[in-house]
Amino acid sequence: MPQLLDAFGLSVSGATPQVVPALDTFGQEWISYGPDLAVLFPAAAAEPGCPLATAYAALLHMSLEAAEGYKAAQPFLDRLTDAHVTPREAAIIAAARAWGLQDYKAAQEAFETAVQLAPADIVAAKWGQYLAFNLGDAPAMLRLGKLVMQAHRNTPEAWGMLAFAQEQSHQLHAAEESAREALARNPAEAWAQHALAHVFETHGRLDEGIAMLEKAAAGWQTRSIFMSEHNYWHLALFHLDRDEPDRALAIYDARLWGRWPSFAQEQIGAISMLWRLEMRGVDVGDRWTAVAEQVAARTDEHLWPFHDMHYAWALARTQQGQHTTTFMATLRRKADEVGGVWTEVAMPLATALVAHAQGNHASAADAIAGLLPKLQRIGGSHAQRDIFVQAWMDAAFRSGQGSRLRAMLEERVKARPHVKIHQRDLQRLQAH
Numbered sequence: 001m002p003q004l005l006d007a008f009g010l011s012v013s014g015a016t017p018q019v020v021p022a023l024d025t026f027g028q029e030w031i032s033y034g035p036d037l038a039v040l041f042p043a044a045a046a047e048p049g050c051p052l053a054t055a056y057a058a059l060l061h062m063s064l065e066a067a068e069g070y071k072a073a074q075p076f077l078d079r080l081t082d083a084h085v086t087p088r089e090a091a092i093i094a095a096a097r098a099w100g101l102q103d104y105k106a107a108q109e110a111f112e113t114a115v116q117l118a119p120a121d122i123v124a125a126k127w128g129q130y131l132a133f134n135l136g137d138a139p140a141m142l143r144l145g146k147l148v149m150q151a152h153r154n155t156p157e158a159w160g161m162l163a164f165a166q167e168q169s170h171q172l173h174a175a176e177e178s179a180r181e182a183l184a185r186n187p188a189e190a191w192a193q194h195a196l197a198h199v200f201e202t203h204g205r206l207d208e209g210i211a212m213l214e215k216a217a218a219g220w221q222t223r224s225i226f227m228s229e230h231n232y233w234h235l236a237l238f239h240l241d242r243d244e245p246d247r248a249l250a251i252y253d254a255r256l257w258g259r260w261p262s263f264a265q266e267q268i269g270a271i272s273m274l275w276r277l278e279m280r281g282v283d284v285g286d287r288w289t290a291v292a293e294q295v296a297a298r299t300d301e302h303l304w305p306f307h308d309m310h311y312a313w314a315l316a317r318t319q320q321g322q323h324t325t326t327f328m329a330t331l332r333r334k335a336d337e338v339g340g341v342w343t344e345v346a347m348p349l350a351t352a353l354v355a356h357a358q359g360n361h362a363s364a365a366d367a368i369a370g371l372l373p374k375l376q377r378i379g380g381s382h383a384q385r386d387i388f389v390q391a392w393m394d395a396a397f398r399s400g401q402g403s404r405l406r407a408m409l410e411e412r413v414k415a416r417p418h419v420k421i422h423q424r425d426l427q428r429l430q431a432h
Contacts, residue, residue, distance in 0.1 A: 003015070004016075004017065005020075006020060006023055006024055006027065007027065008027070008120045008121065008122065008151075009120060010088065010118055010121060011086050011088075011089075012050065012052055012053075013051060013052065013084055013085045013086060014047075014049040014084070014085075015047070015050045016047060016050070018043065018046070018047065019043045019044075019046075019050050022039050022040055022042075022043030022044075022053070023040070023043070023052065023053055023056070025039050026039055026040040026056060026060075026123075027122075027123040030123055030127075031123060031126045031157040031161075032189070032190070032223075033190055033191060033223045033224045033226065033227035034223065034224060035222070035223065035224050035225075037060055037224070038060075040053065040056055040057055040060060041057055041060075044056070051080060051081055051085050052085075052089050052092060052093075054076050054079060054080055055076070055080060055092050055093050055095075056092075056096075056123075057073075057076045058073040058074075058076035058077045058080070058096045058099075058100065059073070059095075059096050059099060059127060061073035061076070062099055062100065063130070064263070064264065065264040065265065065304060065307065066263075066264050066298070066301065067298075067301045074100070076096075077096065077097065077100045080093055080096060080097065081093075082094070087117055088114045088117045088118045088121060088124075089114075091110045091111070091113040091114035091117065091124075092110070092111065092114050092127075094106075094110040094113075095107040095108075095110035095111045095114070095124075095127065095128075098110060099131075102303065104131050104134065105135060107131055108128055108131035108135060108137070108140060111124050111125070111127050111131065111144075112128050112140065112143065112144060114128075115128060115144055115147045115148060116147065119147050119148055119150040119151040119152075120148075120151040120152070121148075122148050122151075122152055122155065122157065122161075125144045125145075125148040125161065126157075126161065129144050129161055129165065133168070133379065133380075133381070134304055134306065134379040135379055136377045136378060136379045138165065138168040138169045138376075139169065141164070141168055141169070142162075142165040142166065142168075142169045142171075144161070144165070145158075145162035145164075145165035145166070146162065148161065148162075155185075156183075156185040156186035157191065159178050159179070159181045159185065159189075160178075160179065160182040160189050160191035160192035160194075160195060161191065162178045163175045163176075163178035163179035163181075163182060163191075163195035164191060164195040164198070166178055167198045167199055167202070168198075168381060168382065172199050172202060172203070175195055175196075175198070175199050176196065176199045178192075178195070179199065182195075187216075188219040188222075190216070190219065190220060190223050190227045191227070193212065193213065193216045193231060194227075194230065194234065196212060197209055197212070197213060197231065197238075198234075198381065198382070200212070200238075201234070201238070201241075201383050202382065203416070204241070204415070204416030204418050205418075206238050206241050206418065206419065207242075209234070209235075209238045210235065210238045210239070210242070213231060213232075213235040213238070214235065216231070217231070217232070217235070220232070225259050225260050225263065225265075225266065226263075226265045226266075228255070229255060229256055229259070229266060229269055230265070230269060232255035233256060233272070233273060235251060236248040236252060236256065236273055237273075237276075237383065239251070240276055240277070240280060240421065241416075241419045241420070241421055242419075242420060242421075243420040243421050243424060245277055245280050245281075245282045248273065248276075248277060249277060249282060252270070252274070252277070252287070256269050256270055256273055257270045257290070257291070261290065261291075262294060262297075264307060267294055267295060267311075267314075268307055268310050270291050271291060271310040271311075271313060271314045272310060272384065272387055274287055274288060274291065275310075275313060275317075275387060275391075276387065276390065279390055279394050280421070288314070288317060288318050289318065291314055292314050292315060292317075295311045295314045295315055295323075296320060296323045298311055298327075299311075299315075299323055299326045299327040299330060300326070300327075302331055302334040302342075304379060305341055305342060305345065305346035305377075305378040305379060306378045306379040306380040308346060309346070309349055309350055309353060309378065309388065311327065312324070312327060312331070312353050312354055313353050313354075313357060313391075316353065316354040317357045328350065328351070328354065331346070331347060331350055332347060335347040341377045341378060344374065344377075345371060345374045345375070345377050345378050346378060348367055348370075348371060349367075349368065349371050349378070349388065351367065352364045352367035352368045352371070353368075353391060355367070356368075356391060356394070356395045361394075361395045361398040361399040362395075362399035362400075362401070364391075364392075364399075365395035365396040365399050365401055368388065368391060368392040368395065369392055369396075369404070371388075372388075372389060372392065375388055375389075389408075393405055393409075393425075397429065402429055402432060405429060406430075409422060409425055409426040409429060410426065413426055
């Protein structure tokens with residue numbers, strides 16, 4: 001029986017005419033941040049003889065970035081086989097197995113192997129970029145973006161993937177061109193809108209960013225919760241930079257919290273925005289309470305360093321004493337077991353953030369200052385990781401370290417002269 005082909009012309013071993021349409025729908029939804037990813041689960045459950053469907057079902061569960069996702073993935077991982085599959089599929093299966101062991105680097109490399117074997121596999125490329133992003137590996141993101149363009153120069157989502165990889169690689173002009181190419185082909189391509197928002201943020205082009213995102217916002221209702229909320233997060237960020245905290249807070253209430261509170265990415269976005277608002281002097285009322293209640297369930301997960309830094313702050317900020325103690329103890333155990341970025345960046349940064357939240361501003365400022373050059377290693381985007389730079393600035397200001405802080409503020413004003421909030425911070429420091 002000949003192998004069936006997916007929508008990208010790639011062989012799918014062990015597939016039936018029933019599973020291929022589900023794989024095609026899943027693939028398109030995955031690369032475009034659509035809401036119908038779960039179409040894959042019943043198809044994979046009903047078709048155990050299709051290893052690719054099984055692998056992607058496991059991966060989709062684990063992409064929830066939560067312990068329950070890994071638990072749900074395990075039955076699919078247990079039945080995975082790489083017998084009678086193509087080399088491309090074998091690489092994807094290897095990626096799923098490595099991910100299940102939290103060996104994210106090996107998983108990313110396996111996805112990259114799959115794309116090298118078949119540049120048409122934009123789905124594997126998107127998975128590889130996802131992991132490279134969370135590992136802080138912008139060069140890998142860019143390699144994958146360029147690889148997939150060999151077969152997808154007419155695909156808007158491929159241009160969006162390339163644009164974000166270029167932005168994270170500091171290739172801002174190229175990123176803007178790629179994002180605009182994606183949007184010329186599909187004005188609703190949400191990831192390209194996201195990449196362009198990053199370019200505008202880095203340049204301090206706040207008015208352009210707000211206008212672009214507000215025009216695009218209606219289309220986000222047909223995208224995934226993550227994509228909708230994250231693009232709204234960027235819109236709130238522009239308003240914060242334009243010294244309009246009331247608008248940012250209104251976006252938080254309407255768009256950033258409450259659709260799926262147990263979802264890790266919703267928690268991260270909410271923590272990040274509340275944290276930024278408070279550092280701008282905004283009274284956020286009791287909004288922390290609901291977020292902290294969700295985070296308290298994650299005290300022993302420790303899946304991604306970037307996430308853990310936000311969880312540490314939320315727990316310490318809300319004076320969740322026992323939860324904070326447990327979180328830091330299990331984080332220490334994770335660091336001791338795994339080493340690497342967990343030992344060298346995550347553990348000391350979380351310790352400093354907890355100290356800052358508890359009022360030990362001078363020690364926190366000293367510790368965070370030494371970690372600033374290493375922040376990329378914990379993952380997240382430049383814009384997202386800036387929260388830790390702002391935390392250092394806040395701790396430095398509160399502990400009277402004005403001379404250290406002034407140089408940073410002057411650099412920010414020079415880099416983005418139209419951003420009102422930087423000028424106000426510098427004036428506040430000079431008057432202090």
